[in-house]
Amino acid sequence: MTVSDTQALPHALYVFAHPAEHSLNRHLFDAARAELENTHTVATSDLYKMGFQPLLSPADLEHATDSGAGFLENWIAAQHAGELPADVRAEQQKLFDADLLVIQFPLWWYGVPAMLKGWIDRVFGAGLGTDGVDSETGLPERYGAGRLAGKRALLIVTAGEDARTLGPRGISGDLDSILFGLRHGTLFYSGIDPYETHAIFNADGLDPEGVAAEVTRLRTRIAGLATEEPVRFRTLRSGDYRPARALREEFAPGRRDLEIHRA
Amino acid sequence: MTVSDTQALPHALYVFAHPAEHSLNRHLFDAARAELENTHTVATSDLYKMGFQPLLSPADLEHATDSGAGFLENWIAAQHAGELPADVRAEQQKLFDADLLVIQFPLWWYGVPAMLKGWIDRVFGAGLGTDGVDSETGLPERYGAGRLAGKRALLIVTAGEDARTLGPRGISGDLDSILFGLRHGTLFYSGIDPYETHAIFNADGLDPEGVAAEVTRLRTRIAGLATEEPVRFRTLRSGDYRPARALREEFAPGRRDLEIHRA
Numbered sequence: 001m002t003v004s005d006t007q008a009l010p011h012a013l014y015v016f017a018h019p020a021e022h023s024l025n026r027h028l029f030d031a032a033r034a035e036l037e038n039t040h041t042v043a044t045s046d047l048y049k050m051g052f053q054p055l056l057s058p059a060d061l062e063h064a065t066d067s068g069a070g071f072l073e074n075w076i077a078a079q080h081a082g083e084l085p086a087d088v089r090a091e092q093q094k095l096f097d098a099d100l101l102v103i104q105f106p107l108w109w110y111g112v113p114a115m116l117k118g119w120i121d122r123v124f125g126a127g128l129g130t131d132g133v134d135s136e137t138g139l140p141e142r143y144g145a146g147r148l149a150g151k152r153a154l155l156i157v158t159a160g161e162d163a164r165t166l167g168p169r170g171i172s173g174d175l176d177s178i179l180f181g182l183r184h185g186t187l188f189y190s191g192i193d194p195y196e197t198h199a200i201f202n203a204d205g206l207d208p209e210g211v212a213a214e215v216t217r218l219r220t221r222i223a224g225l226a227t228e229e230p231v232r233f234r235t236l237r238s239g240d241y242r243p244a245r246a247l248r249e250e251f252a253p254g255r256r257d258l259e260i261h262r263a
Numbered sequence: 264m265t266v267s268d269t270q271a272l273p274h275a276l277y278v279f280a281h282p283a284e285h286s287l288n289r290h291l292f293d294a295a296r297a298e299l300e301n302t303h304t305v306a307t308s309d310l311y312k313m314g315f316q317p318l319l320s321p322a323d324l325e326h327a328t329d330s331g332a333g334f335l336e337n338w339i340a341a342q343h344a345g346e347l348p349a350d351v352r353a354e355q356q357k358l359f360d361a362d363l364l365v366i367q368f369p370l371w372w373y374g375v376p377a378m379l380k381g382w383i384d385r386v387f388g389a390g391l392g393t394d395g396v397d398s399e400t401g402l403p404e405r406y407g408a409g410r411l412a413g414k415r416a417l418l419i420v421t422a423g424e425d426a427r428t429l430g431p432r433g434i435s436g437d438l439d440s441i442l443f444g445l446r447h448g449t450l451f452y453s454g455i456d457p458y459e460t461h462a463i464f465n466a467d468g469l470d471p472e473g474v475a476a477e478v479t480r481l482r483t484r485i486a487g488l489a490t491e492e493p494v495r496f497r498t499l500r501s502g503d504y505r506p507a508r509a510l511r512e513e514f515a516p517g518r519r520d521l522e523i524h525r526a
Contacts, residue, residue: 055282160335177443
């Protein structure tokens, strides 16, 4: 690959949160990253390996100006003033630089590992992508607008259970609903369009052939990402939620599932 | 209160996850704990204050026997053998001793703070309440059965948004769905019946009268908890999910929302 090729490539940030040195997750991570490097320049946040500090606390504001207001207001002010800790600013810069965000993690207790939640808590902070006001609605830029708008994200999730248990009407709740707070409430809230989640089910029970098949499936998915359409959620700007912040009854009438928020 | 009174009281474990020394959350925590002490002996896990280490990693198994199997199998074996780290075992013991589990946290990015997720990841571990086999189904004891069955839990959650935004069809997803992985996938999975969640909305914008009203509402809720019925989810043992792990079509036909899992 020549320098000019590299300069033309889009940027990706690959966030990875699994603690084990030898694991299915790391194996998939290595393969997926290699595949991604064919089409992107790839920055990596291997959270356990880099020793990322996952706890949001007042220490994050110790070098920030105290406005006398509450924690939230101080956080927003510190974000604007560039007064957040260096590790947080570095992760934010990697996110700003990325066209594509890939986040890979094992599903632990039907959510993300604490390490990954800590990255979200501290890096997305008090509204990383939403510090402006939407000129059309007068509301804060969120749910489809804001500084991160136009970026895309792919979640890669390993789960011990099968696709039925984690599928529609499955006893554990369907994976899209379980991850709604991440895909919609974090990524789309901040302007980022997520792709359909790439799930690896029965992850604890794969034999070598099963692992090889999952590696191939993941590499194929990533190789085709450029031509894939992300999920489109309803934007706040669309008016579908006015005047209340609940979806107007003319859309998906009578339903209460989270799929109603897809456009 | 006399010694005999104390001995007769049920036990509660109050887990609290907010970093700020002076905050609405701590104010509510102090009030709720005082109220709870009228009816329970109360153990506390003030996670930030106790410096709880939230990252599940191979270090948690460094004193455990390595069976040569995977991380999950080693974790389960370590749990059975009492070889988990002392801080994890101490929290597990507090949970075993409790009749009522109270968990209080701010809603950050539509989920629990990393600190609390870390407590769940490490303390619930590889299936704290589910290490047996259900004699009726032959399946692992989960979703309404197991070692923790009979306990109850109350979530106390502060949220910056209002009740409509976090209500049915609200743009952020309704709070019950967003917390499904915790209430159903963690607590009920492990046998614990959750009460309806106690939510404090608009938490960043409360004036002193609003705070006082929320304190009163929370104390009243806790004072009446003994006569309140918890939410009843469908158990795995019920057969409602057989033969697949998806809810049989005769129940809540056509629906895909997470409320279908209520009994």
